Amino acid sequence: xxxxxxxxxxxxxxxxxxxxxxxxxxxxxxxxxxxxxxxxxxxxxxxxxxxxxxxxxxxxxxxxxxxxxxxxxxxxxxxxxxxxxxxxxxxxxxxxxxxxxxxxxxxxxxxxxxxxxxxxxxxxxxxxxxxxxxxxxxxxxxxxxxxxxxxxxxxxxxxxxxxxxxxxxxxxxxxxxxxxxxxxxxxxxxxxxxxxxxxxxxxxxxxxxxxxxxxxxxxxxxxxxxxxxxxxxxxxxxxxxxxxxxxx
Amino acid sequence: xxxxxxxxxxxxxxxxxxxxxxxxxxxxxxxxxxxxxxxxxxxxxxxxxxxxxxxxxxxxxxxxxxxxxxxxxxxxxxxxxxxxxxxxxxxxxxxxxxxxxxxxxxxxxxxxxxxxxxxxxxxxxxxxxxxxxxxxxxxxxxxxxxxxxxxxxxxxxxxxxxxxxxxxxxxxxxxxxxxxxxxxxxxxxxxxxxxxxxxxxxxxxxxxxxxxxxxxxxxxxxxxxxxxxxxxxxxxxxxxxxxxxxxxxxxxxxxxxxxxxxxxxxxxxxxxxxxxxxxxxxxxxxxxxxxxxxxxxxxxxxxxxxxxxxxxxxxxxxxxxxxxxxxxxxxxxxxxxxxxxxxxxxxxxxxxxxxxxxxxxxxxxxxxxxxxxxxxxxxxxxxxxxxxxxxxxxxxxxxxxxxxxxxxxxxxxxxxxxxxxxxxxxxxxxxxxxxxxxxxxxxxxxxxxxxxxxxxxxxxxxxxxxxxxxxxxxx
Amino acid sequence: xxxxxxxxxxxxxxxxxxxxxxxxxxxxxxxxxxxxxxxxxxxxxxxxxxxxxxxxxxxxxxxxxxxxxxxxxxxxxxxxxxxxxxxxxxxxxxxxxxxxxxxxxxxxxxxxxxxxxxxxxxxxxxxxxxxxxxxxxxxxxxxxxxxxxxxxxxxxxxxxxxxxxxxxxxxxxxxxxxxxxxxxxxxxxxxxxxxxxxxxxxxxxxxxxxxxxxxxxxxxxxxxxxxxxxxxxxxxxxxxxxxxxxxxxxxxxxxxxxx
Numbered sequence: 001x002x003x004x005x006x007x008x009x010x011x012x013x014x015x016x017x018x019x020x021x022x023x024x025x026x027x028x029x030x031x032x033x034x035x036x037x038x039x040x041x042x043x044x045x046x047x048x049x050x051x052x053x054x055x056x057x058x059x060x061x062x063x064x065x066x067x068x069x070x071x072x073x074x075x076x077x078x079x080x081x082x083x084x085x086x087x088x089x090x091x092x093x094x095x096x097x098x099x100x101x102x103x104x105x106x107x108x109x110x111x112x113x114x115x116x117x118x119x120x121x122x123x124x125x126x127x128x129x130x131x132x133x134x135x136x137x138x139x140x141x142x143x144x145x146x147x148x149x150x151x152x153x154x155x156x157x158x159x160x161x162x163x164x165x166x167x168x169x170x171x172x173x174x175x176x177x178x179x180x181x182x183x184x185x186x187x188x189x190x191x192x193x194x195x196x197x198x199x200x201x202x203x204x205x206x207x208x209x210x211x212x213x214x215x216x217x218x219x220x221x222x223x224x225x226x227x228x229x230x231x232x233x234x235x236x237x238x239x240x241x242x243x244x245x246x247x248x
Numbered sequence: 249x250x251x252x253x254x255x256x257x258x259x260x261x262x263x264x265x266x267x268x269x270x271x272x273x274x275x276x277x278x279x280x281x282x283x284x285x286x287x288x289x290x291x292x293x294x295x296x297x298x299x300x301x302x303x304x305x306x307x308x309x310x311x312x313x314x315x316x317x318x319x320x321x322x323x324x325x326x327x328x329x330x331x332x333x334x335x336x337x338x339x340x341x342x343x344x345x346x347x348x349x350x351x352x353x354x355x356x357x358x359x360x361x362x363x364x365x366x367x368x369x370x371x372x373x374x375x376x377x378x379x380x381x382x383x384x385x386x387x388x389x390x391x392x393x394x395x396x397x398x399x400x401x402x403x404x405x406x407x408x409x410x411x412x413x414x415x416x417x418x419x420x421x422x423x424x425x426x427x428x429x430x431x432x433x434x435x436x437x438x439x440x441x442x443x444x445x446x447x448x449x450x451x452x453x454x455x456x457x458x459x460x461x462x463x464x465x466x467x468x469x470x471x472x473x474x475x476x477x478x479x480x481x482x483x484x485x486x487x488x489x490x491x492x493x494x495x496x497x498x499x500x501x502x503x504x505x506x507x508x509x510x511x512x513x514x515x516x517x518x519x520x521x522x523x524x525x526x527x528x529x530x531x532x533x534x535x536x537x538x539x540x541x542x543x544x545x546x547x548x549x550x551x552x553x554x555x556x557x558x559x560x561x562x563x564x565x566x567x568x569x570x571x572x573x574x575x576x577x578x579x580x581x582x583x584x585x586x587x588x589x590x591x592x593x594x595x596x597x598x599x600x601x602x603x604x605x606x607x608x609x610x611x612x613x614x615x616x617x618x619x620x621x622x623x624x625x626x627x628x629x630x631x632x633x634x635x636x637x638x639x640x641x642x643x644x645x646x647x648x649x650x651x652x653x654x655x656x657x658x659x660x661x662x663x664x665x666x667x668x669x670x671x672x673x674x675x676x677x678x679x680x681x682x683x684x685x686x687x688x689x690x691x692x693x694x695x696x697x698x699x700x701x702x703x704x705x706x707x708x709x710x711x712x713x714x715x716x717x718x719x720x721x722x723x
Numbered sequence: 724x725x726x727x728x729x730x731x732x733x734x735x736x737x738x739x740x741x742x743x744x745x746x747x748x749x750x751x752x753x754x755x756x757x758x759x760x761x762x763x764x765x766x767x768x769x770x771x772x773x774x775x776x777x778x779x780x781x782x783x784x785x786x787x788x789x790x791x792x793x794x795x796x797x798x799x800x801x802x803x804x805x806x807x808x809x810x811x812x813x814x815x816x817x818x819x820x821x822x823x824x825x826x827x828x829x830x831x832x833x834x835x836x837x838x839x840x841x842x843x844x845x846x847x848x849x850x851x852x853x854x855x856x857x858x859x860x861x862x863x864x865x866x867x868x869x870x871x872x873x874x875x876x877x878x879x880x881x882x883x884x885x886x887x888x889x890x891x892x893x894x895x896x897x898x899x900x901x902x903x904x905x906x907x908x909x910x911x912x913x914x915x916x917x918x919x920x921x922x923x924x925x926x927x928x929x930x931x932x933x934x935x936x937x938x939x940x941x942x943x944x945x946x947x948x949x950x951x952x953x954x955x956x957x958x959x960x961x962x963x964x965x966x967x968x969x970x971x972x973x974x975x976x977x978x979x980x981x982x
Contacts, residue, residue, distance in 0.1 A: 050855050074861035081859075088856040091848070092771075102860045150860075162852075258773045261781065265882035268889045269923070276918050302919055353917070 001026050002047055002158070002190070007056035009042060016042050017053070018214035024207075029184050029191040031205035033236065035245065039211055040194035041085075044160050047192060048080050049073045060158075078106060081151030081159040085166060087143030089135035089150070095122070096131025099150045106154060121149040124186075125179060141172035145179065152183060159183070161193035165200045177203045198237060202226075210236065212245075286313060286330040291343045291356075291374040296325035298354040299345055305329045305356045315356065329356060337374075338365035344378035403679045420681055423703050427556040430565045434587040441615055549574045553706030559688055561698035568704075570618060578625070584618035586636050635659035636668070651676040655686075666691050674704070681705055748943050751865070755873055755939075758866040768871035776837045776872070776938075777879030781886065783832050788887035791824050792816055792894030800903050809899075810909035814917035816895030821922045825888040827974055830880060830933030834966040838941035841872050842962035845945025846955035854946070869946065873938040880934030881927040888923065925981045932977060933970050940966035 002024040009017040016039040024030045024047075034040050045051040046058050049065045057064045065076055089098045099118045103109060109117070122128055125145040135143060144164065151159055164180060165173035177200050184191050184204075195201050201208060202222045210218040210225070210233050218225060218233050225233060235243030252260075293299075296318055305313035313331035320326070331337065338361030346357045358374075368374070555568040570584030599605075620642065622631030629644035640659020646652070653674040660668035672686020684702035691697070799812040845868060848854050857864035892914065899905040941962045948958035 045855070048859055050858055070863075077859060077861045082856070084852040084856060086851050088852040090853055090856070091844075091851075101862070105860060105862050254774045255770055257778045258770050261778045262773075262882060265885045269885045269927075272885070272889060272923060273920055275915055276920055276923065304916065348916075 001059075001061065002192070003057075003059040004043070004046065005057040005059065007043075007046060007053045007058065009039075009046070009051065009053055015214055017046075019056070020211070020215055022209055022216050022219070024190065024192055026190045027188050028206035029180070029189075029193065029204050030207045030209060031201045032192065032194045032209050032211055033196055033201055034194075034211035035236075036196065039214060040196075041162055043211065044082075044162055044192060044194055047158075048077060048082055048160060078154065079157045081154065081156035083144065083147045083151045083159065083161045083164060085163045086140075087135070087138075087147035089138075089143055089146055091135055093135075094131060095127070095133050095135065095138070095146050098135065098146060099131075099153055102150065102154045117153065118149075121153055122146070124152075124183070125149040126175075141168050141176065144168070144176055148179065148183065152187065152189075155187065156189070158190045158192070161191065161195075163194055163196075165195065165197045170199075173197065173200060174203075180204050196236075198239075286332050287368075287370040287372075288316060288328050288330055289337070289368050289370075289372045289374060290326055290328040291377055292321065292324045292326050293343075293345060293377055294324060294379065296327055296345060296354075298347070299325070299327065299356070300354070303353065303355050305331065305358060307335070307358045307360060312358070327356065336367045337372075338362055339368055339372070340365055340376065341368070341374055342376040342378050343374045400679060420677065420683075420703065424681075424705070427703055430556055430558075431554070431567060434565075434567045438587060438615060549708060551706055551708055553704055555684065555702055555704035557684065557688070557700045557702035559698040559700045562696065566700075566702075568618070578623060580622050580624075580631075582618055582620040582622065582631070582633075586616040586618060588616055588636065638662075638668075640668075666693050668692070672700070672702075680707055747947065748939065751869070751943055751946070752939055754865050755869055758863060758870050759874065761866070765867060765871055768867060769874050772871045772875035773879055775840070776833060776875045776934075777882060780833050780836050780879075780883060783836060784829050784883045784887050785890050787828050787832050788820070788825065788890040789894035791828055791887075792820055792891035792896075793898045795819055795824070795891075796895035796898040796903070800899065800905070809903070809905045810913050812899050812903075812905055813892075813895065813910035814913035816899070817892050817914040817918045818922060820891035820895070821888050821918060821926045823926075823974075823978075825884050825891055826880075826926045826930035826933060827970065829884045829887045829930060830937060830970045831967055833876070833880060833883065833934070834937040834941075834963055834970065837876070838937040838966045839959045839963045841938060841941030842945035842948070842959045843955055845869075845942060846948040846958040849946065849948055850951055850955060864946075869942045872942055873935065876934035876938035877931050878934070880930040880937075884927055884930035888926065928981065929974065929977045932973060936969045936973060937966040940969060 004020055004022045007017050007020045008015075020039075020043070022043075032040050032043060042051055046053055046066075047060070049058070049068070053066050056066070058066045060076055061079070063076065065073060068076065089095070090101065093101065096115075096118050099121055100114050103114045103117060107114070118131060119128070122130060125148050127142060127145050127149065130138075130142075130146075135146070138146060161180065164176050168176065180191065180193070181204055183189065191204075193200075193204060205222055208218075208220065208222055208225045209216050210230075212232050218228055218230050220228070226237065228234065232244050235245050241247070299315060299318060301315055301317065303315040304311045305315065312335040313329050315327055316330045317328045318325055319328075337358065340361035342359040342361070344357050344359075345354055347354050359378075551570075551572040551574070553568075553570050553572065555570070557566045557568070558564075559566065567587040568584055569586075570582055572580055572582045574580040616637040618633075618635055620631045620633035620635065622629055622642075624630075627646045629646070630641070631644070632639075632641040634640070635642065635657060636659060638660040640657060640661070642655060642657040644656075645654045647654070653676075655670075655672050655674065657670040658667050668689050669691050670686060670688050671690070672684050672688075674682050674684045676682040682704050684700075684704060686700060688698050688700050689696045795816045796812050799815045800809060803809050803811045803815070845854070848864075848868070854864045854868070857867060896907075896910065899910055900907045944958040944962035944965065945955075948954045950957065
């Protein structure tokens with residue numbers, strides 16, 4: 001279980017998270033929504049310890065990871081997988097090597113076994129037999145799939161998705177959505193995704209949390225969120241220019 | 249296309265670079281390997297300016313070692329050198345610091361010693377250190393030489409320029425050839441005399457040696473306290489007397505210091521001090537004058553000359569070899585040998601049956617000697633001394649920038665004959681050659697009067713060295 | 724008054740930034756040292772970087788080395804001809820190349836080629852979150868990305884310098900002997916007598932330091948860059964400037980210490 005308690009984070013004068021509290025349920029997909037640059041990615045990075053809070057706690061399975069040193073943090077991170085926005089595949093490695101990277105690092109397996117696992121994961125994300133391509137030869141959607149294959153290579157308990165459908169065409173976006181749902185169900189994962197793609201949110205999310213002005217202003221199931229009377233949330237869902245959210 | 253793996257490329261590159269490094273290291277540090285087990289020797293130099301560590305040590309230009317270290321010991325530079333083990337150095341080798349060319353680096357040159365001498369071992373020291381040639385000094389000397397050469401060549405050009413000069417020279421050369429032939433003959437004829445002379449000299453030096461031995465004996469005696477001198481030096485009494493004398497002397501000086509007595513008052517009086525100062529100042533001035541005088545010794549010059557004279561009437565030639573030493577511009581000494589075909593006249597007194605008769609003998613093989621002292625008054629030179637082994641005087645008049653000399657000589661003042669008088673003119677044709685013509689013994693009552701011509705060759709001692717290889721001969 | 728205060732404020736903050744940056748470079752370097760000795764060493768990554776820094780810079784280093792030697796010979800010739808000491812050209816070229824120009828020019832060329840690439844690569848990886856990906860996968864990017872680059876640069880710079888030294892002298896020879904008609908024997912003899920092993924070795928030690936400087940500068944600027952694609956370009960420029968200036972400054976001090 002992941003819990004964020006009174007998390008504060010500033011970047012210079014920009015107060016991104018203000019006393020943020022959030023609880024993420026195990027075995028469910030929680031989608032964090034909010035404006036671009038509103039702190040979604042920062043929140044996600046807090047959960048995996050890439051960014052440390054200025055104050056507050058980030059508790060993963062009862063451990064406050066904000067206080068851990070690099071070595072202990074690495075142990076905690078082995079429970080995680082993360083799919084970055086652009087896939088974040090290593091440019092200098094082939095797709096196969098990318099997927100094999102966490103296995104080679106942390107799983108005590110021989111090359112043959114690794115090969116098998118890589119092939120299986122690539123099959124699972126719909127990229128069978130593309131081990132030998134370089135990341136530069138892949139399209140944006142394929143990169144995300146390959147990134148997902150790498151993220152789930154070590155059978156993590158928690159997978160984080162940073163804007164999984166952003167920048168993709170609707171068909172590819174839907175394919176990724178389905179892949180996330182499939183993967184979540186298959187491995188009974190706890191998933192945390194950030195998004196501002198309404199369709200994606202309501203397709204993959206079991207729970208939705210709205211971040212606004214550094215705080216979670218609404219939290220609930222997609223149905224509850226749609227029914228919410230919060231004007232900010234309503235404006236965000238409807239994509240209207242009228243409302244409390246101002247474009248500066 | 250064959251693809252080479254990254255590992256292979258990197259490996260090849262590393263290998264190639266290391267081979268290049270090894271090659272360069274080997275070329276640059278050629279002696280690096282052998283020298284490691286070389287032996288160390290050292291030498292002390294007065295001055296090791298420009299010598300650096302790792303400078304080369306060479307014998308006959310071949311590198312045999314490197315300078316290992318340079319340290320200062322007792323104001324001298326102690327240079328230790330590592331020498332290749334295959335190179336053995338005798339213990340009497342000499343070392344000096346030299347440079348590659350004028351601007352080049354310094355290195356150490358070892359001049360090999362005697363074969364068969366014991367060789368230098370590890371830690372050995374070379375004691376025979378030659379002085380380093382100072383470049384400044386060298387350049388200074390070279391400049392002086394160049395100036396001289398320039399002067400010589402300039403005057404030569406003056407004389408040789410034009411056909412007349414060439415013709416003159418040809419004539420001179422012909423004469424010179426004859427002259428040398430004569431000279432040759434003279435030397436041959438006098439060979440025996442020279443030998444005798446040498447024998448005499450040898451004898452004399454032997455005598456000298458004996459004298460030295462005797463002198464040493466005397467000094468040893470003195471040392472041992474034998475003889476009068478010895479006693480003087482060694483005897484206690486005398487020594488005590490001496491001590492007493494010294495003591496009373498000190499008393500006197502003490503008194504003087506204290507201003508007692510006449511001398512004391514004199515010395516301690518201010519006026520006297522002033523007077524002394526003045527006199528010291530004047531002394532200073534006279535010292536300056538003396539200095540100036542001493543500086544004049546730089547005018548010291550030495551000339552060598554040979555003059556051949558051909559006497560028409562007696563169809564004889566006469567040879568003069570002279571050394572003229574001129575310590576000052578206006579003073580000189582001449583020492584010379586004269587080869588006179590008439591020979592040396594010796595007179596012996598013989599008493600036979602109560603009748604004393606003078607017997608005059610001419611020894612044709614004897615050399616005659618000149619030893620004169622002279623002084624110059626403007627253009628006139630007065631000289632006198634031994635002329636052809638007899639007493640005599642001479643008078644020279646110089647004209648035309650000293651190129652022409654008119655001379656008169658009178659010697660051999662024998663009451664039985666008229667004195668030997670000689671007049672001649674000497675004209676300096678070239679810088680080192682002059683022509684002579686004159687009348688010899690012109691008031692002779694023995695029929696020896698004769699006109700003569702001659703050539704003389706003369707050099708200044710300095711000229712001699714570099715003139716020989718440099719005189720151009722026009723065709 | 725306010726203006727004056729503003730001036731001092733700016734001055735103070737820029738000094739602080741410089742000090743901060745120096746401190747973080749040092750911290751990164753300490754981190755690098757730590758990861759360098761922590762097994763397992765990523766040998767394959769090091770070799771990959773050695774190929775990039777060393778083998779792929781070979782051509783440009785040979786080119787600059789050769790032409791530098793050639794132009795030195797040409798320039799030296801005009802100077803030495805005045806003293807009739809043309810054969811000194813060889814030793815001048817050799818001494819200049821081995822002691823100074825070989826190490827420095829090689830370092831500058833590798834900075835331009837590889838140091839800038841390091842900053843750009845790492846900057847791009849930062850922008851595309853590849854560096855975060857390393858952290859997420861419990862792998863330290865310093866070990867994977869920075870250590871191999873620095874090790875490779877420190878190892879390859881001396882080797883490239885050897886090559887530069889060699890081709891530089893060779894270039895000098897080709898201009899000096901066949902073109903300017905300097906006596907070949909005297910040319911080589913002067914090199915051999917005047918250049919010592921220390922000259923070469925000290926040059927190589929210098930170049931190892933230069934390798935360290937250029938790789939640390941490149942890695943630091945790339946690794947810590949911010950500001951997206953534009954930031955990558957800025958980081959690259961800054962890395963090249965920082966490395967070049969540091970190399971020249973360090974060159975003075977290293978030379979002062981060693982020769």
